[in-house]
Amino acid sequence: MVWELEGKNYIVTGASSGIGRAVCVELSKQKSNVILVARNEERLQETLEKMIPANHRAISFDLTNIEDINKIVADIYEKCNTIDGIIYCAGYGTATTLRKTTYEVLHRDMLINYYAFVELVRCVVKDKPKKHPMRIVSISSIASILNTINYTAYSASKAALDAAVRVLSTELIKKNTTINTIRPAYVDTEALTFTNDLFEDFTEHIKKTGFQPLGLIDPYDVAKMTVYLMSDAAKSITGMNIPINGGARF
Ligand SMILES: NC(=O)c1ccc[n+]([C@@H]2O[C@H](COP(=O)([O-])OP(=O)(O)OC[C@H]3O[C@@H](n4cnc5c(N)ncnc54)[C@H](OP(=O)(O)O)[C@@H]3O)[C@@H](O)[C@H]2O)c1
Numbered sequence: 001m002v003w004e005l006e007g008k009n010y011i012v013t014g015a016s017s018g019i020g021r022a023v024c025v026e027l028s029k030q031k032s033n034v035i036l037v038a039r040n041e042e043r044l045q046e047t048l049e050k051m052i053p054a055n056h057r058a059i060s061f062d063l064t065n066i067e068d069i070n071k072i073v074a075d076i077y078e079k080c081n082t083i084d085g086i087i088y089c090a091g092y093g094t095a096t097t098l099r100k101t102t103y104e105v106l107h108r109d110m111l112i113n114y115y116a117f118v119e120l121v122r123c124v125v126k127d128k129p130k131k132h133p134m135r136i137v138s139i140s141s142i143a144s145i146l147n148t149i150n151y152t153a154y155s156a157s158k159a160a161l162d163a164a165v166r167v168l169s170t171e172l173i174k175k176n177t178t179i180n181t182i183r184p185a186y187v188d189t190e191a192l193t194f195t196n197d198l199f200e201d202f203t204e205h206i207k208k209t210g211f212q213p214l215g216l217i218d219p220y221d222v223a224k225m226t227v228y229l230m231s232d233a234a235k236s237i238t239g240m241n242i243p244i245n246g247g248a249r250f
Contacts, residue, residue: 003231006031009080010230011124013063014089016043018189019139021050022223023087028052030227035076037061038090055080063090063116073123083124085230088117088138093154093191106153113157118164125175133176135230138165139222140181140241145250158183162241169239178238182225185248188216206246213247 010027014020015036027034028051036044036058044058057079061072076083092112094105117138128134143151144158165181172179186192186206195202206212222244228234229242243250 003030003227003233005084005227005230007033008084008230009033009035009076009082010085010087011035011037011076011083011120012087012089013037013120014091014139015047015058016040018089018191019184019187019219019222020087020089021047022219023089023226024048024056025050026220026223026227027087027230028054028056032084032230033080035059035080037063037072063120064111066111066115066119069116069119070123073120073127077127082132083128083134084132085135086120086124086137087226087230088120088136090116091139091141091191093141093143093151095150095194096153097150098152101152106156109153109157110160113154114160114164117161118168121168121179125172125177128175128177130174131176133235134178135234136172136177136179137226137229138181140165140183142183142185142243142245142248142250144183144241165241166239173238178229178235180229180237180240180242182222182229182244183241184217184222184244185212185246185250186216187219187222189219192216211248212245215246217244217246 012023015024016038024034024047033055039062041060140162141158143155144162165179169179199205203215
């Protein structure tokens with residue numbers, strides 16, 4: 001399907017793995033130019049090798065260096081002139097009991113899942129010509145609305161992200177900018193490697209328990225939703241937390 005994203009410039013964070021990598025590949029199929037952001041240079045290169053070539057560039061950067069995000073954005077504007085969208089897929093989740101849920105643990109998840117996102121949006125929108133349309137999507141999680149044990153830090157950071165998107169959408173309407181989160185249930189990426197220690201077959205487990213009867217979600221299904229949200233067809237959707245649920249009833 002063609003969504004008329006040819007020649008447009010998109011920042012994709014978390015581009016070295018999982019959902020972010022799938023987003024980069026899908027955007028390249030639309031002939032977009034992608035600015036890939038993550039820390040691991042080698043894995044960014046692997047993503048680039050999977051993409052259809054265009055004016056892509058990889059930036060190795062730790063987004064938790066919040067005070068330097070403005071420099072990265074200034075550099076991108078200098079090289080690309082315009083930015084048409086952000087797809088924020090960088091993320092991290094900590095599972096700890098209350099006893100171990102210290103301020104440091106809470107702060108670590110907030111930094112990458114929430115603070116860095118808001119700062120990136122702030123820097124990109126600040127220097128955008130008012131009339132130039134912009135589309136912003138961040139990957140939240142079904143965890144933001146569940147009671148999953150030990151996920152205080154992660155769930156709260158994703159709930160903060162969902163809330164920020166709802167609130168910012170109102171302000172950003174006059175800046176011709178839409179902003180949404182996608183709220184997936186379990187997606188088949190390396191982030192789930194930890195389940196190997198806990199379950200013989202995690203896919204079977206979530207199907208059998210009825211939590212996610214459709215099984216793990218393909219990261220490319222999430223990526224295709226982000227591509228749609230970048231398109232003109234999605235111009236009337238903003239401030240939403242959009243589920244991709246795998247059959248989960250939430
Ligand atoms: N997989 C799931 O079941 C699932 C479900 C719901 C929501 N999500 C959310 O979806 C998003 C993507 O997850 P995924 O499953 O694709 O995980 P993943 O495969 O582990 O990818 C995470 C990405 O985030 C990047 N990243 C992490 N910390 C970073 C930092 N400090 N600075 C820059 N980049 C950083 C990683 O790159 P580097 O290590 O190279 O920096 C990597 O590219 C996350 O927000 C996750 O919470 C995942």
